[in-house]
Amino acid sequence: MSATIKDVANEAGLSVATVSRVLNNSANVSEEAAEKVNQAIEKLGYSPNFLGRNLRKRETNVILVLMPTSEHSFYMKIVAGIQSFAQPRGYDIICASSNSTSEIEVRQMNMLFNRTVDGVILLGTSYDAETLNKLSKTYNIALCCEGVENAEVLTVVVDDEQAAYDAVKELIRLGHRRIGFVGANDSSASSCNRRQGYMRALGEFLGEVSEELMYIESFEYDCGARALDYFMGLDEPPTAVFCVSDLLAIAVIHKAHDLGLKVGEDISVMGFDNISMCEMMLPTVSTVEQPCGKLGEVVVRKLISNIGASTGAKDNGYYTVPHRVILRDSTGYVKK
């Protein structure tokens, strides 16, 4: 049906080897021959079949990015960062979303196992450390945004503990003394580390950490409303809330509005990630910026280097990139 390299060779009156050379810009091919080949390609509308090429070369130059959910524009920003680095270096980036379903994740990981892609970047995973360590021996895998405890796999993240500490410190600077925490289950390393940072800041500056000010459920949007309901039901509700994601912060803000609270005055809310929605919201949302572009760039740079390296020489390090606290309208000085 569609033309092959052989057809091109016949059409040009040359051998497939020469056609292949032209296709790959290798040296040792006369101008004349190249011209003939290009004409034949044009005439036949030929496009090389990469299945053949990839099979032969044992590489695809494609990297797969797996996201737990596609709702977060945050993830797509990282993908953009990955792409901007990888594309000029000859790698195509494709992505897929597992909807936080481990079954789908496994299925998509098959693209790695069956050699459809050269490597995978996981922006969150349901694999445990042991499995990841085993897979990492045979395949090129990297974690980004969300690490896995004890996994000796290339990982690039922000320093979640320190970032949360910095964020909560800002709230304390604004005069807040009762600060709530909205987190996901501790099976998420990032949520867990952020909780540690929150607790360290409270311990260091206020001297005490109260269990009742921590609401732990999941990253789901709806949890934000439930968290605020819970907090407002306390004898002494918090005057500020630190959330492990912007989405949760936005849910809290929405709920606060429904309860008649003025966000930034009656209650301060801080998120995490700096998704684009933070600037679109009314009020705008204070948050901790994760440098998405940088995260993507760093992780794919190291992954590509691993792909090119011999098995023994792989970089399975744990790297952090700098974060930044951004204050907007959703946080303010504590009400006297």
Place this chain on the structure above:
Amino acid sequence: MSATIKDVANEAGLSVATVSRVLNNSANVSEEAAEKVNQAIEKLGYSPNFLGRNLRKRETNVILVLMPTSEHSFYMKIVAGIQSFAQPRGYDIICASSNSTSEIEVRQMNMLFNRTVDGVILLGTSYDAETLNKLSKTYNIALCCEGVENAEVLTVVVDDEQAAYDAVKELIRLGHRRIGFVGANDSSASSCNRRQGYMRALGEFLGEVSEELMYIESFEYDCGARALDYFMGLDEPPTAVFCVSDLLAIAVIHKAHDLGLKVGEDISVMGFDNISMCEMMLPTVSTVEQPCGKLGEVVVRKLISNIGASTGAKDNGYYTVPHRVILRDSTGYVKK
């Protein structure tokens, strides 16, 4: 390095043909043989190389979804719809974003040309009708969300003209008589069609359409603010604004807030798409819902059918799925 089907055959003491049969669950293989093969697979940690398989079978069972931008969570919802239909039918879905750059789009389309994927769904494209028609003869292509005028390519969209008409009709029902339109350049078929619907509603119910109430720029977020600035500079500003996207509507709402206007009272704003942000915003955003799941499901169903069909029997039809106007807090009765 990694095991091949030959290694498995040797290990099992059988031929590669038998191993292949086991791999593909074909009939005519004894229990005993299957057992041996599975043991060998287990022992060697074998995973079939799909480059070989796909080359041989001349199909990959992968469909590529190309998005113009990854910022819209809207697109990812469509991908989810596509995936939910395709996955159970043996197709993997991968996606890539061109950042509205035709150069990147072309590069990504290479995955179609070089047989890395069986088909492509374009959620917006910079290709013109002529090119699409030509490509569509050789390859399996579908358009979703955003059609291309005169393209005889499988297309699944909402009826943009009618949807805009319905939305504007609602604004008129709320008493609005001066209604602004914020659109993208008419090179976008959807924006163009929505403008037609806006004009039809105005013509039909109010008798006149005023050029000065149409602000046409692009889908970029920043255009929303400029549009409102423009409108408020008019001698008689509109009391309601219909935007061709929710993102633009949110930008308008944000700007209105900055100008001290109360959205839903002083000015009504209607968007288009029903992205998840509409419900998160304060105020919540009235909009036209595009049934993302349905769009994705329908387009991939027809595309898969085309992939399986002979060249002549392809469905290049134009299909619409039903839309729905959703009124929320950003629209209200006109202020007396």
Place this chain on the structure above:
DNA sequence: GTGAAAGCGCTAACAC
């Protein structure tokens, strides 16, 4: 029920 062998489209020795 099983195996031998051809060949999918391509690249890369190797020979000339």
Place this chain on the structure above:
DNA sequence: GTGTTAGCGCTTTCAC
């Protein structure tokens, strides 16, 4: 500078 040819890993006809 060009051509011949062996295979990359797999499926599938055709014998048996």
